[in-house]
Amino acid sequence: MWPNAEHEQTVPLLRVADLRVEFDTARGTVEAVNDIGFEVSAEQTVAIVGESGSGKSVTALAVLQLLDGGRIANGQIVWDGQDLSAVDKSRMRGIRGEDIAMIFQDPMTSLDPLYSIGDQIVEAIRLHRKISKTEARDRAVELLGQVGIPDARTRLRAYPHELSGGQRQRVMIAIALACAPRLLIADEPTTALDVTIEAQVLELIRDLQRQYQMALVLVTHDMGVVAEMADWVVVCYAGQVVEQGPAGKLLTDPQHPYTEALLTAIPTPETDKSQPLGAIGGAVPALHEMPPGCRFQPRCRHAWQDCTQPPPVVRLDGGRSSRCWLRAPAPTESRRAEPEQELA
Amino acid sequence: MTEYVIRRLLYGLLVVFLVTVFVFLALRLIPGDVVRLQLADAPGVTEEQVDRLAAELGLNQPLFTQLGTFLADAVRGDFGQSFQDGEQVTTLIGERLPITLQLGAMAVLFGVLAGIPLGVLSAVRRNSWLDQSLRLVSVAGISIPNFWLGLLMVTYLALLFTWSPPLVYQGPTEDLSSNLVHLALPALALGTSTMASIARMLRSSLLEVLHSNFIRTVRAKGASELRVIGKHAMRNSVVPVFSILGLQVGHILGGTVILESIFGIPGMGMLIFESVQMRDYPVVLGCVVVYGAVFVLINLIVDVCYGVIDPRIRYART
Numbered sequence: 001m002w003p004n005a006e007h008e009q010t011v012p013l014l015r016v017a018d019l020r021v022e023f024d025t026a027r028g029t030v031e032a033v034n035d036i037g038f039e040v041s042a043e044q045t046v047a048i049v050g051e052s053g054s055g056k057s058v059t060a061l062a063v064l065q066l067l068d069g070g071r072i073a074n075g076q077i078v079w080d081g082q083d084l085s086a087v088d089k090s091r092m093r094g095i096r097g098e099d100i101a102m103i104f105q106d107p108m109t110s111l112d113p114l115y116s117i118g119d120q121i122v123e124a125i126r127l128h129r130k131i132s133k134t135e136a137r138d139r140a141v142e143l144l145g146q147v148g149i150p151d152a153r154t155r156l157r158a159y160p161h162e163l164s165g166g167q168r169q170r171v172m173i174a175i176a177l178a179c180a181p182r183l184l185i186a187d188e189p190t191t192a193l194d195v196t197i198e199a200q201v202l203e204l205i206r207d208l209q210r211q212y213q214m215a216l217v218l219v220t221h222d223m224g225v226v227a228e229m230a231d232w233v234v235v236c237y238a239g240q241v242v243e244q245g246p247a248g249k250l251l252t253d254p255q256h257p258y259t260e261a262l263l264t265a266i267p268t269p270e271t272d273k274s275q276p277l278g279a280i281g282g283a284v285p286a287l288h289e290m291p292p293g294c295r296f297q298p299r300c301r302h303a304w305q306d307c308t309q310p311p312p313v314v315r316l317d318g319g320r321s322s323r324c325w326l327r328a329p330a331p332t333e334s335r336r337a338e339p340e341q342e343l344a
Numbered sequence: 345m346t347e348y349v350i351r352r353l354l355y356g357l358l359v360v361f362l363v364t365v366f367v368f369l370a371l372r373l374i375p376g377d378v379v380r381l382q383l384a385d386a387p388g389v390t391e392e393q394v395d396r397l398a399a400e401l402g403l404n405q406p407l408f409t410q411l412g413t414f415l416a417d418a419v420r421g422d423f424g425q426s427f428q429d430g431e432q433v434t435t436l437i438g439e440r441l442p443i444t445l446q447l448g449a450m451a452v453l454f455g456v457l458a459g460i461p462l463g464v465l466s467a468v469r470r471n472s473w474l475d476q477s478l479r480l481v482s483v484a485g486i487s488i489p490n491f492w493l494g495l496l497m498v499t500y501l502a503l504l505f506t507w508s509p510p511l512v513y514q515g516p517t518e519d520l521s522s523n524l525v526h527l528a529l530p531a532l533a534l535g536t537s538t539m540a541s542i543a544r545m546l547r548s549s550l551l552e553v554l555h556s557n558f559i560r561t562v563r564a565k566g567a568s569e570l571r572v573i574g575k576h577a578m579r580n581s582v583v584p585v586f587s588i589l590g591l592q593v594g595h596i597l598g599g600t601v602i603l604e605s606i607f608g609i610p611g612m613g614m615l616i617f618e619s620v621q622m623r624d625y626p627v628v629l630g631c632v633v634v635y636g637a638v639f640v641l642i643n644l645i646v647d648v649c650y651g652v653i654d655p656r657i658r659y660a661r662t
Contacts (some may be wrong), residue, residue: 032629066560098565102566110559113581159655174563186546 012039012078013183013215014063014100019075021055021062023287030287032058032070034239038232040183045209045216047230047247049223049262053284054072055239056219057105060187063217064096085242098128101176107169107186111160117144117171118156124178143174146211148204166197173204177212184209202229222265227251235259238295239285241313245320255322257300294325302326345651348661352647354638363636364629368411371625378427378623379403401427403542414629423633424626426619433630436615441634444600444611446516450531451596455538456589462539463546463585464573470551478543485540490595491602494533498606501529513610530603540593545588549581556580583650590646597635 021033031053044149048056061067063077065084077084079095084208087095095203096102104110121140122133130134137156144152145171160168169189186205188196206229209216218229226233230247235258243256254260264278270278282299285291291298293308300307306325314327379397383389398404402413417424423433462482466475502508509526516523552575553559562576600613607616612631619627651658 064564066563068555068560093566093568095566096564102564104557104561106557110561112558112576112580114658115576116655123562123567127566144500161656161659172561175561178565300478 006096011041013042013044013080014040015078019059019077020060020073021058021067021070022073023067023070024096027288031073031239032287033062034157035060036236036239036241037075037306038234038241038244040215040217040232042121042182043209043213044231045218045229046232046234047218047220047226048234048236049220049226050236051221051280051284053238053287054236057187058193058234058239059103060185060217060219063185064095064100064102065092066102068193070133094128097124097176097181098179099181100183100185101181102185102187103169103172103176103189106174106192108192109166110172111168113160116157116159117163117281118158121156121175121178124175128179140174143177144171144304146177146208147171147174148200149174156193165193166201168203169193170204173201173208177208180212181214183215183217185213185219187219188221189218191221205229223251223262235262238290239287240295240323241321242296242324243320243322246318248318249318253329255316255320255327256324257302257326258296261299261301296322345648345658345661348651349648356637356644359640360633360636363547364415364633365411365454367632368414368625369407369627370481371623371628372407374623376618376623378625381623382427388543414626418633423630427594427617427624428627430442433626436627437630437634439611440610440612443513443515443609444597444604444613445638446598446600447527447531447534447600447609447611448593448605451525451534451599452589452593453537454531455542455592456534458535459539459542460546462543464550464578466543466548467550467554468573477546482540485536486544488600490533490537491606493529493536494603494606497529497533509607511608513608522531527608530600530607530609533603534596534599537595538589541588541592546581546585549584550577553577574659579653583653586646586649586653587634590643593642597639633642637647 006135015037015102017037017038019033019036020031022029022031036055036059038048048059050056058070062070062072063079063084065072072085075085079099084092084095105279111117115123118137121143122136125131125136125139126133131139140156141152144155149155149167149170160171163171169192173189184205189205191200193201202225205216205218208214216229218225218237220226226247232244233247233250234244235242235256237258243250243254243259245255250259251263254263258280261278261280266282267277280299285295285298291308294300294303294311297303297307304325309325311323311325312328313321313323314329315321316327378401379394383394383397395404402410405413414424421434423437425432426436461477466478469475498508509529510522513526514522550573554573559572559577562572566577600611601617602613603609604611604613605617612634616628616631616635618624619631651661
């Protein structure tokens with residue numbers, strides 16, 4: 001939809017590099033995100049995909065520093081030339097909602113149950129805009145109209161419990177758009193919704209993205225949604241980016257066994273119905289028991305002896321990259337001699 | 345909402361009725377006879393005199409007849425006369441109730457005004473030394489009986505600072521400062537457990553709410569922590585605090601009986617204390633009915649407040 005062949009030439013709006021996020025738990029410190037990096041250009045849609053536990057939501061929350069109990073232990077989050085991991089709290093508050101807005105996975109619990117939706121939208125506007133309550137209410141009506149809630153002016157007085165899940169997510173989108181942000185982060189925005197509502201909400205997000213000329217970071221585990229929406233895809237596994245590249249190429253010609261496995265897990269009309277669906281065996285390893293070497297290796301069909309060593313991030317054509325020994329060009333002997341013990 | 349309040353009021357009436365009947369019967373189970381207590385000092389009392397006094401007080405009737413008479417009079421606002429001096433019970437209560445209400449209100453006020461900031465502080469500074477010491481204070485505050493606290497206050501203030509509360513009670517219109525000073529210590533003693541319970545409840549309630557998704561949404565909008573806590577987290581945490589407060593009012597009312605006697609405050613508590621000693625049944629009953637009614641009424645107000653705070657409760661009630 002948006003050209004991104006010149007991805008590397010445009011100045012990125014958001015650049016995440018070497019991100020590491022740690023949580024303190026009863027069993028010690030764990031890394032939810034170990035090594036994630038990607039860029040988002042203006043008006044581009046970047047999808048972050050992966051299974052549960054891959055660190056994709058944590059990454060999204062880390063950008064706005066909304067991690068509950070977690071901390072950014074390493075790396076940079078550069079927004080518009082400014083490293084957000086170094087800014088003070090009040091500057092961060094200025095960015096939240098104003099420059100970068102976010103919608104969440106669970107619309108049922110993401111709105112304050114004690115305030116009307118009008119109050120909550122007005123609050124989002126007036127936190128960043130010095131306008132009167134009446135003007136803010138007019139803007140709220142306009143926003144509710146834009147997200148497809150009929151009879152917007154009377155609906156302002158509705159409380160969250162009077163709305164369905166889909167409507168609540170629309171209200172969340174209205175809150176996110178309140179100050180016309182340049183980037184919208186959507187953390188699995190449709191996971192909690194019906195399939196029919198999911199399509200509507202995704203359609204709405206795409207329309208509004210165009211209208212507001214926003215960039216979009218879409219966190220999802222649904223490869224179908226990725227194919228539908230994304231310009232650029234970042235595939236996460238166990239807290240690392242394992243592959244990234246332009247959506248069209250990545251989806252048709254994956255360069256990492258994990259991406260490949262994710263794609264074969266999607267049924268198509270041609271899928272043989274007599275066979276079980278191609279699921280990836282096993283589960284994402286728990287944070288405190290990461291395997292040494294390649295983190296996907298215990299579940300990988302192509303695993304071989306080199307995979308007990310951490311694989312390099314191999315740069316490929318068109319800005320693509322893959323964290324896999326299979327793509328490494330050099331002979332393996334020399335590499336095996338290197339003492340890479342960081343994950344041991 | 346109106347329908348809900350009316351329904352609750354009717355339930356409340358039923359509760360007060362049951363309390364009245366229960367206390368009426370329980371009083372007669374206390375050993376000791378009002379007639380013999382009154383005549384105890386007089387030498388050479390004859391059985392005739394005893395019977396005459398009992399008949400005068402209506403105590404020679406069967407128990408359930410007495411109960412029926414009392415209830416029939418009570419619904420007309422007549423709680424009978426004191427066995428002691430023949431004073432109307434309603435007049436006695438009318439004089440004493442305002443004093444106790446003032447004391448109770450001061451205790452609740454102290455409990456709320458001290459408990460809320462302490463609860464917020466320990467939630468926001470969770471697991472800090474401040475939180476730990478507040479936890480200690482709260483657990484102590486909940487555990488220590490209020491009359492013991494009252495006794496300690498009187499004793500140690502006198503011992504350490506050679507200061508004691510005024511001996512003669514003066515009403516707020518007579519001498520406001522003396523009145524407030526006099527009531528301050530018993531109010532502190534009464535309100536301490538309220539403060540402690542509110543602080544504990546608010547802390548856990550706030551901590552739960554602060555981790556909820558909608559708080560994350562408020563933060564994602566760019567709201568300050570003050571706004572996150574003051575506007576959103578507090579209002580969502582306050583319902584359990586209100587229920588605690590309703591229960592604590594019961595503790596405070598009960599506590600007035602002994603604390604008013606310790607501090608020499610001529611309120612309902614002292615009246616009930618003296619009347620129980622003298623087996624002055626009508627006064628005790630009258631007081632208990634009023635205590636019961638105040639408790640029921642305050643809990644009704646608390647329940648109505650839930651609806652004001654939470655639109656979902658309001659919705660469920662219509």
